[in-house]
Amino acid sequence: MNGRDASGCLTPASLDLVARAAPGQAPPELAEHLARCGRCQDRMLSRLRPAGPSSKRRGPPPLWRLVAVAVGLVVLGLLALLLAAARR
Numbered sequence: 406m407n408g409r410d411a412s413g414c415l416t417p418a419s420l421d422l423v424a425r426a427a428p429g430q431a432p433p434e435l436a437e438h439l440a441r442c443g444r445c446q447d448r449m450l451s452r453l454r455p456a457g458p459s460s461k462r463r464g465p466p467p468l469w470r471l472v473a474v475a476v477g478l479v480v481l482g483l484l485a486l487l488l489a490a491a492r493r
């Protein structure tokens with residue numbers, strides 16, 4: 406058993422294993438598949454999120470989340486620059 410189902414995706418047990426593993430400690434082949442497979446990423450996200458009425462709704466990958474993360478990183482970078490400049 407290598408933690409994959411018949412279609413090559415992670416089994417629920419494998420998703421649990423990766424979800425509980427410390428960062429960087431997940432089995433590499435499972436983490437590698439998760440990094441490449443949108444279906445498993447969706448399953449992992451819905452697993453990490455409390456189940457609710459909206460969990461049955463299917464939609465395109467949330468672009469707003471990527472944008473939010475990108476904006477957050479830019480803001481953090483600007484804050485770091487401001488802090489560095491203020492200490493001079």
Ligand SMILES: [Zn+2]
Pocket residue numbers: 413414415438442443444445
């Ligand atoms: Zn998969």
